[in-house]
Amino acid sequence: MYSFRNDYSEGAHFKVLQALADTNAVQTVGYGLDPYCRTAADTVRRLCAAPDAAVHFLVGGTQVNLVAVDAFLQSYEAVIAAQTGHVSTHETGAIEATGHKVCIAESPDGKLTPALIESVLAGHNGTEHMVLPRLVYISDTTEIGTLYTKAELTALRQCCDAHGLFLYLDGARLGSALTSPDNDLTLPDLAALTDGFTIGGTKNGALFGEALVLTHPLPHFRWHMKQRGAVLAKGRLLGVQFQALLEDGLYFDLARHANQLAFRLRDGITALGYPFPVSSPSNQQFPVLPNETVAKLQEMGYEFETDHPVDAGHTCIRLVTSWATPESAVEDFLRDLSKC
Amino acid sequence: MYSFRNDYSEGAHFKVLQALADTNAVQTVGYGLDPYCRTAADTVRRLCAAPDAAVHFLVGGTQVNLVAVDAFLQSYEAVIAAQTGHVSTHETGAIEATGHKVCIAESPDGKLTPALIESVLAGHNGTEHMVLPRLVYISDTTEIGTLYTKAELTALRQCCDAHGLFLYLDGARLGSALTSPDNDLTLPDLAALTDGFTIGGTKNGALFGEALVLTHPLPHFRWHMKQRGAVLAKGRLLGVQFQALLEDGLYFDLARHANQLAFRLRDGITALGYPFPVSSPSNQQFPVLPNETVAKLQEMGYEFETDHPVDAGHTCIRLVTSWATPESAVEDFLRDLSKC
Amino acid sequence: MYSFRNDYSEGAHFKVLQALADTNAVQTVGYGLDPYCRTAADTVRRLCAAPDAAVHFLVGGTQVNLVAVDAFLQSYEAVIAAQTGHVSTHETGAIEATGHKVCIAESPDGKLTPALIESVLAGHNGTEHMVLPRLVYISDTTEIGTLYTKAELTALRQCCDAHGLFLYLDGARLGSALTSPDNDLTLPDLAALTDGFTIGGTKNGALFGEALVLTHPLPHFRWHMKQRGAVLAKGRLLGVQFQALLEDGLYFDLARHANQLAFRLRDGITALGYPFPVSSPSNQQFPVLPNETVAKLQEMGYEFETDHPVDAGHTCIRLVTSWATPESAVEDFLRDLSKC
Amino acid sequence: MYSFRNDYSEGAHFKVLQALADTNAVQTVGYGLDPYCRTAADTVRRLCAAPDAAVHFLVGGTQVNLVAVDAFLQSYEAVIAAQTGHVSTHETGAIEATGHKVCIAESPDGKLTPALIESVLAGHNGTEHMVLPRLVYISDTTEIGTLYTKAELTALRQCCDAHGLFLYLDGARLGSALTSPDNDLTLPDLAALTDGFTIGGTKNGALFGEALVLTHPLPHFRWHMKQRGAVLAKGRLLGVQFQALLEDGLYFDLARHANQLAFRLRDGITALGYPFPVSSPSNQQFPVLPNETVAKLQEMGYEFETDHPVDAGHTCIRLVTSWATPESAVEDFLRDLSKC
Structure with missing residues (x-):
């Protein structure tokens, strides 16, 4: 019986493991200053068509968010995020623990828009009695599986430029976003339209790791990392993994696989007559099922998260597929669901 | 022409000034450990019927809020407050700067209810991925002039007990609240029903100063104060002022005066046909006037804050009266308004 | 019997009190944006010959130190201070509570020198594994009564320039320093040689208040203040007091008085044969007396702090004089000491 | 040519890698709540004879130090550490970034003693004007290769008990310490004598990972971890590695190997006539060599850190061996050194 609980239920793709094994005996300097990290950073810059971007490799999502957001901001500056944003509710106040307020916009689909951003700004009078919202946090895909189009991201960029805001994109599930049929964004678009974004490895084939691409220069960023305990001694592990994932497209192949199985789930569940309140073109699917x-x-042994109760008799559940999900697990699930 | 901009536009009531002058030459130890502070703390405890309460005197409202809230909380614990709460928007992220998230409930009248508190709790799953809401912040009067009844505060206390929450009441305008005709709370009620509350001096006759009454013991509170720069060298100034205000009821006389003039404004403006969207039984009044x-x-020279635009042609303004507002200023204003 | 415990044992000089009383009924806007603060800031700029300096008025010494130091620094940057520096040991980790390390240099006389600063720098390798020392904190007079000459301060400035460091001077007892016979510094010198310094009011005739003079621009400084609870609602109180102290030299007259009585104490105690391990040309005197x-x-009722035991039979005590110390108190003390 | 720069220049021991590969396809829940972590925690508790200890697995040394130290302390409490302590100088102010001061004791050999601790305490007067030192930070082996005996650690424990202090031991190089010929401590001793200590994996055969053993209960420790970005999504990776290292003594075998090669280096270098100012019975050796x-x-290609210049012509270098160091590398080095 399979667990659709998350996209980090298994270890790493075998090519990633192999790369770690192949380089295991080589001696390098520590802290991510090694040749593997340099090569992987070059690969990221090349794929992003961003030769001047700074690329840093960190271990986890909350870690990279808290270090990067704090590095972007002065102490009296704040974040704008959707109420569903990972930094808003699922990071135990990690941003606030670095001293910054997260100003929340209620978004129906997990995405921010210029109008939502401006509604937050309108609640701030620009005086010293209020924080200055300075950074817009978005995620792609969002925490509820939706994604941004190029037009939408461009509009956010223009909104941010108009108001002097940084635009930061959390790409914990960026692979799923960029390989979605609904997507028209590319890595170079992200580099051009944001001040910083992450390419998530943890949820797409790596043991761990998030690559942070900074097109807006943040001086002394490695000091910020170290101060937060975010410099990995054997930083090479991050370079090796990202190079394995990115050097010839494995990253996108894995994400495409996850998406396809998610769509197979979606289509099969829809065919069985169950509704999906939010349409998700990515590897998280949120069907509504009867409680029984x-x-x-x-009881059969399937694992997944129950997102929220819909009414007395129904629950919205979350099914997540990944690079590791076998087709058979999806078919088994659909067959078992049809029997319920 | 008078300024109705705030209740801290003048200095101190003459009896407070006199008390400062009378004690000026006396030598005392510093930092609030002097006899004046001890006497004033005793007075507070007596008026609150709270012989075991700890009483601390701090200089300002944002200061006392940030020190007290942080002292109540562990680093992963959070505050629940109305969106209009002073800590939510008007303190430049002072609570977040001490590391704590402020979880916001949208309240129509600036007051929290058990239902609003529970709606915030419902959005937190109790796991380590989310902050633990631990302290409920309310203000009395609220930032929009409303106030709590004893029944309402009792219900909040029960809600807090049921969920293991601290209840903290910001009494920056407590004088106005306790002397409002709609009020049925007393200082002993506040001491019995909250874990901590403040008696605001700044907005009710003192040069400055907020008395913090802690019925829930917070060990080493003076260390918290000192670390935040909140220990006044000549702490005696706070003790002297609060004793002058509280020893024979001046505090309440001053607040009653402010309320009466606010009600005269309200009644006069109502008689002239202007609406008040929120009914305020305290010293802040929010009429809606035509923009012209x-x-x-x-242009005539009256000063006040424009709270928010209501529609294209109308604005909700804020008129604040204080212990220092002369009756003539109110009558002049009403006469001049009637001419508009 | 007099208390030589501190220079903030009394209230304010009567001219300061008078100025507060005279302006008490005038309505002004809050938060230090009033005409009294503007006038006082202009006075400070004029006296400092620093027409472009930003001048802010804060309530207390720990408060101004923690707000200013944090505003000067990025999160990974640190302070260099003498082990006797107020920020090192007497502010309950207030600087650390804003996230910054204080790197300590052991100074024999409470003063920093280029050599001491460079010894701290030598212990830091400039990599991301260590904080970057960025601000030099000094006090004048120091916590043990010594003071800086113009040559010494110029050397510190050159050292700071050579190493890219800010120079911040805590002037809690600046009046005593600038009126000391050993002094050759002026307010314009301080403005020219430091990036920021304070003019202490609390210990020299005000009820409270420290004027912060920033010659290095710190954008959004008022946001830093507000976030730390350091904006006084009736900010006018600070402007009124500093104008009263500074407009025609009262500040220096008061300090001169304190110094003269301190020197009378020093000379009288020396004449009685008691040693002074550190020579202090200011209003703090540290004689060594037999324990009995x-x-x-x-027992006679004199109050003072015992600084540290010198040997089994002797203690170094601290005697502080102030603007308020009467000559008779000093003469009484000397007479009583001679009887011991 | 070999790098003696550090003990994290290679990847992981092959048994650790193998364990990761063997478990790679298994699905587990995230965040360290999986069976591998539970098993490894049980193993740690068994080896420590500490059935009630809480065991947490974190990624890196600075991370575990900053999370644990902050969790032990209230905001006004401080750390006591040697000046060479990792938290004192090599973590970019990570402790201070969580708000706590690190009070430094100058230790000649990198070790703390009751006398050194008490000298720090003597500099704090117990009032609210100073931080309260509350946690003693030691490392074993220390940053300069020395180690604690059972008698010394017992004395520290008694000192901590006498003064109400927590005792925290950073075991980044605990393997080297416990397998040193000079050692008489065991894991059960550490559990009995400290309030918390770490078993370092990063420097002894793991890809990464520090096991934190808490014998003093710290409620909600996982909230502290999450808030600092210190919860690994695939936490299983830590459990798998520590189980592989600890289940049948591999951890100690690897450390013994590192020590033996270090001693071979030491003996060989001594035989060549070069001095060792500090005697280190562990895997870091600090010989003094002529600069040329x-x-x-x-030039030959050997890598190592130059610890500090000794005089104009000599430098103290650091040579670190590890589980991965081949005997041949040591012999080559000694042969090449003998030719110099």
Whole structure:
């Protein structure tokens, strides 16, 4: 029985493991200053068509968010994020622990828009009695599976430029976003339209790791990292993994696989007559099932998160596929669901 | 022409000034450990019928809020406050600067209810991925002039007990609240129903100063104060002022005066046909006036804050009266308004 | 019997009190944006011959230190201070509470020198594994009563320039320093040689208040202040007091008085044969007395701090004079000491 | 040519890699709540004879130090550490960034003693004007290769008990310490004598990872971890590695190997007539070589850190061996050194 609980339920793709094994005995300097990290950073810059970008490799998502956001901001400056944004609710106040307020916009689909950003700005009078919202945090895909189009991201960029805001994109699930059929963004677009964004490895084939691409220069960023305990002694592990994922497209192949199985789930569940309140073109699917069906699937041994109750008799659940999900797991699930 | 901009536009009531002058030459130890502070703390405890409460005197409202809230909380714990709460928007992220998230509930009247608190709690799953909301911040009067009844505060206390929450009440305008005709709370009620609350001096006759009453013990609170720069060298100034205000009821007389003039404003403005969207039984009044009337009053030299635009032609303004407002200023304003 | 415990044992000089009383009824805007603060800031700029300096008025010494130092620094940057520096040991880690390390240099006389600064720098390798020392904190007079000459301060400035360091001077006792016979510094010198310094009011005739003079621009400084609870609602109180102290030299007259009485104490105690391990040309004097003499003086009712034990039988005590110390108190003390 | 720069220049021991590969395809829940982490935690508790200890697995040394130290302390409490302590100088103010002061004791050999601790305490007067030193930070082996005996650690424990201090031991190089011929401490001793200590994986055969053993309960420790970005999504990786290292003694075998090669280096260098100012019974050796010899070795391709200049002609260098160091590398080095 399979767990659709998350896209980090397994280890790493075998090519990533192999790369780690192949380089294991080589001696390098520590802290990410080694040749593997340099090569991987070059690969990132090349793929992003951003030769001047700074690229840093960090271990995890909350870590990279808290270090980067704090490095972008002065102490009295704040973040604008959707209420569903990972930094808003799922990081135990990690941003606030570095001293910054997260100003929340209620978004129906997990995405920010210029109008939502401006509604937050309108609640701030620009005096010293209020924080200055300075950085817009978005995620792609969002925490509820939606994604940004190029037009939408361009509009956000223009909004940020008009108001002197930084635009930061959390790409923990960027692979799924960029390989979605609904997507028209590219890595060079992201580099051109944001001040910083991450390419998530943890949820797409790596043991761990998030690559941070900074097109807006942040001096002394490595000091920020070290001060937050975010410099990995054997930083090479991050370079090796990202190079394995990115050098010939493995990253996107893995994400495409996850998406395809998610769509197979979506289509199969839809065919069985269950609704999806939010349409997600990515590797997280949120169907609504009768509570007894949910219980039955759990009894069978399927694992997944129950996102929220919809009414007394129904629950919205979350099914996540990954690079590691076998097709058979999806077919088994659909067959078992059809029996419920 | 008078300024209704705030209740801290003048200095101190003459009895407070006199007390400062009378004690000026006396030598005392510093930092609030002097006899004046001890006497004033005893007075506070007596008036609150709280013989075991700790009483601390701090200089300002944002200062006392940030020190007290941080002292109540562990680093991963958070505050629940109304969106209009002073700590939510008007303190430049002072709470977040001490590391704590402020979780916002949208309240129509600036007051929190058990339902609003529970709606915030419902958005937190109790795991280590989310902050733990731990302290409920309310203000009385609220930032928009409303106030709590004893029944409401009792319900909040029960809600807090049920969920293991601290209840903290910001009494920057507590004088106005406790002397409002709509009020049925007393200082002993506040001491019995909250874990900590402040008695605001700044807005009710003192040069400055907020008395913090802690019925929940917070060990080493003076260390928290000192670390935030909140220990006044000549702490005696706070003790002397609070003793002058509290020893024979001056504090409440001053607040009653402010309220009465606010009600005279309210009644006069209502008689002239202007609406008040929120009914305020305290010293802040929020009438809606035509924009040209607002402009005209300003041209005449009246000062007040424009709270928010209501529609294209109307603005909600804020008029604040204080212990220092002369009756003539109110009558002049009403007469001049009637001419507009 | 007099208390030589501190220079903030009394209230304010009567001219300061008078100025507060005279302006008490005038309405002004809050938060230090009023005409009194503007006038006082202009006075400070004029006296400092620093027409472009930013001048802010804060309530207390720890408060101004923590706000200013944090505003000067990025999060990974640190302070260099003498081990006796107020920020090193007497502010309950207030600087660290804003996230910055204080790197300590062991100074024999409470003063920093280029050599001491460079010894701290030598312990830091400039990599991301260590903080970057960025601000030199000095005090004048120092915490042990010594003071800087113009040559010494110029040398510190050159050292700071050579190493890219800010120079911040804590002037809690600046009046005593500038009126000392050993002094050759002026307010314009301080403005020219430091990036920021304070003119202490608390210890020299005000009820409270420190004027911060920033010659190095710190954008959004008022946001830093507000976030730390360091904006006084009736900010006018600070402007009124500093104008009263500075407009025609009262500040220096008061300090001169304190110094003269300190020197009378020093000379009288020396004449009685008691040693002074550190020569202090300012209003703090540190004689060494036999323990029984210390006890006897305390029994008589004299108050002072015992700085540290010197040997089994002797203690170094601290005697502080102020603008408020009457000549008779000094003469009484000397007479009583001679009897011991 | 070999790098003696550090003990994290290579990847992981092959048994650790193998364990990661063997478990790679298994699905588990995230965040260290998986069976591998539970098993490894049980193993740690068993080896420590500490059935009630809490065991957490974190990624890196600075990370575990900053999270644990902050979790032990209230905001006004401080750390006591040797000037050579990792938290004192090599973590970019990570402790201060969580708000706590690090009070430094000058130790000749990198070790703390009751006398040194008490000298720090003597500099703090116990009032609210100073931080309260509350946690003693030691490392074993120390940053300069020395180690604690059971008698010394017992004395520290008694000192801490006498003064109400926590005792925290950074075991980044604990393997080297516990397998040193000079050692008489065991894991159960450490659990019995400290409030918390770490078992370092990064420097002894793991890809990364530090096991934190808390015998003093710290409620909500996982919230502290998450808030600092210190919860690894695939936490299983830590459990798998520590189980592989600890289940049948591999951890100690690897450390013994590192020590033996270090002693071979030490003996060989001593035989060549070069001095070692500090005697280190562990895997870091600090010989003093003539500058031209240092340069020559570097030209040959050997890598190591130059710890500090000793005089105009000599430098103290640091040679670090590890589980991965081949005997031949040591013999080659000694042969090449003998030629210099």
